[in-house]
Amino acid sequence: MKSILIQAAWFCILLASFVTGLHAAFFDVMKFGAKGDGKADDSKAFTGAWGAACKAPGANTITAAGKFMAGPIWFQGPCKGPITIDAQKMNLLALPDPFAFKGHGGWVTFSQVIGVTINGGIFDGNGATTWNLPDCGKNGHICPLPANLQFNAVTGLRLIGLTNRNSKQFHLRIGSSKDVTIERYTVDAPGNSPNTDGVHIGQTSKVSIIGATIKTGDDCVSLGDGVQDVHVEKVTCGPGHGLAIGSLGKYPNEKPVLGVTVKNCTLTNTLNGARIKTWPGSPVGSATNMHFEDIIMNNVSNPILIDQQYCPWNQCKAGLASKVKLSGIGFKNIKGTSSSKMAMKIDCSPAVPCQGVVMNDINLIYKGKDGSAVSKCTNVKPSIIGKVVPAACSVHK
Ligand SMILES: *[C@@H]1O[C@H](CO)[C@@H](O)[C@H](O)[C@H]1NC(C)=O
Numbered sequence: 173m174k175s176i177l178i179q180a181a182w183f184c185i186l187l188a189s190f191v192t193g194l195h196a197a198f199f200d201v202m203k204f205g206a207k208g209d210g211k212a213d214d215s216k217a218f219t220g221a222w223g224a225a226c227k228a229p230g231a232n233t234i235t236a237a238g239k240f241m242a243g244p245i246w247f248q249g250p251c252k253g254p255i256t257i258d259a260q261k262m263n264l265l266a267l268p269d270p271f272a273f274k275g276h277g278g279w280v281t282f283s284q285v286i287g288v289t290i291n292g293g294i295f296d297g298n299g300a301t302t303w304n305l306p307d308c309g310k311n312g313h314i315c316p317l318p319a320n321l322q323f324n325a326v327t328g329l330r331l332i333g334l335t336n337r338n339s340k341q342f343h344l345r346i347g348s349s350k351d352v353t354i355e356r357y358t359v360d361a362p363g364n365s366p367n368t369d370g371v372h373i374g375q376t377s378k379v380s381i382i383g384a385t386i387k388t389g390d391d392c393v394s395l396g397d398g399v400q401d402v403h404v405e406k407v408t409c410g411p412g413h414g415l416a417i418g419s420l421g422k423y424p425n426e427k428p429v430l431g432v433t434v435k436n437c438t439l440t441n442t443l444n445g446a447r448i449k450t451w452p453g454s455p456v457g458s459a460t461n462m463h464f465e466d467i468i469m470n471n472v473s474n475p476i477l478i479d480q481q482y483c484p485w486n487q488c489k490a491g492l493a494s495k496v497k498l499s500g501i502g503f504k505n506i507k508g509t510s511s512s513k514m515a516m517k518i519d520c521s522p523a524v525p526c527q528g529v530v531m532n533d534i535n536l537i538y539k540g541k542d543g544s545a546v547s548k549c550t551n552v553k554p555s556i557i558g559k560v561v562p563a564a565c566s567v568h569k
Pocket residue numbers: 406407408436437438468
């Protein structure tokens with residue numbers, strides 16, 4: 173009886189995929205009124221193609237080949253089936269004026285969709301004119317500036333071979349999503365472009381980022397609260413601020429971080445290497461099971477850094493302890509050069525000292541007139557495996 177039910181279920185799945193296959197259709201943005209001259213605002217053609225592809229049953233593909241310019245594009249689900257955007261020959265440029273994006277927070281946004289694939293594509297945020305605007309929110313300036321690409325509540329996201337350039341703010345923001353794969357990803361923005369994280373992911377589970385080259389002015393990859401089961405591999409960072417878990421503990425009701433592996437990455441001339449940061453005076457929170465392995469540091473200012481007093485622009489209550497508990501942290505096979513003497517700093521909270529920190533085979537070299545590299549540990553007693561240079565926390569307490 174049971175096996176008949178299983179067979180029936182399989183038959184239904186096969187039938188569904190067959191029907192889905194039959195309905196696969198293509199939706200070319202040119203047929204939805206795109207000019208494709210790289211000057212006219214083609215956003216309506218993109219949302220028009222999306223609307224049609226989304227309403228039609230089956231696994232549909234939107235195609236865009238050529239040069240396009242666009243203001244905010246909002247791709248809203250739910251859709252009848254998964255959607256692929258074939259952007260292999262697409263070069264999309266954002267309108268330069270940040271006010272065109274007022275109230276959007278993103279330039280190209282996908283919301284509440286099951287199954288999105290973007291194949292290729294160049295997304296150029298045209299951000300240069302916005303990078304030197306006065307601080308967000310002050311003097312009536314647009315706030316927040318738009319992220320190049322933003323995914324909210326998407327299940328089954330695949331970004332393959334995408335190039336993301338010169339965003340006005342984050343290049344890629346993913347939130348409240350599940351099952352995310354990013355492969356052969358490129359980010360290119362100058363080292364002095366503020367707040368232009370290569371990827372920021374929060375409240376999302378089952379993520380793999382495999383193969384990326386990220387040059388930008390802020391974090392290379394940053395993982396916020398509520399990320400679970402995240403794998404970051406073969407990522408090259410620099411310039412920029414390096415790989416970060418956090419910042420955590422800025423807001424109430426943040427979700428725990430659970431399971432992050434960062435492997436086989438190279439950082440060159442970045443401000444930080446492998447970093448975990450939490451705000452002082454934070455609400456209670458936790459981050460567990462975070463591993464950095466096989467990482468090469470080339471002239472990185474803070475190659476290994478746990479900072480539980482993260483407080484940029486003095487936005488926090490100084491002197492209060494962070495209540496975000498960090499545990500199960502590994503740094504393994506991390507080699508290369510530090511551009512500052514303090515190559516390794518593990519500054520944990522006095523309220524909730526770090527637990528289960530393991531340093532395994534580390535060799536960080538500093539060549540300065542003021543001597544060789546040092547480390548500093550506060551509120552943590554790391555376990556040492558193999559050879560660790562600079563000697564971890566043997567002197568400082
Ligand atoms: C990953 O490891 C391989 C083999 O050691 C190496 O050739 C490659 O450069 C590494 N990639 C990165 C991004 O570090």
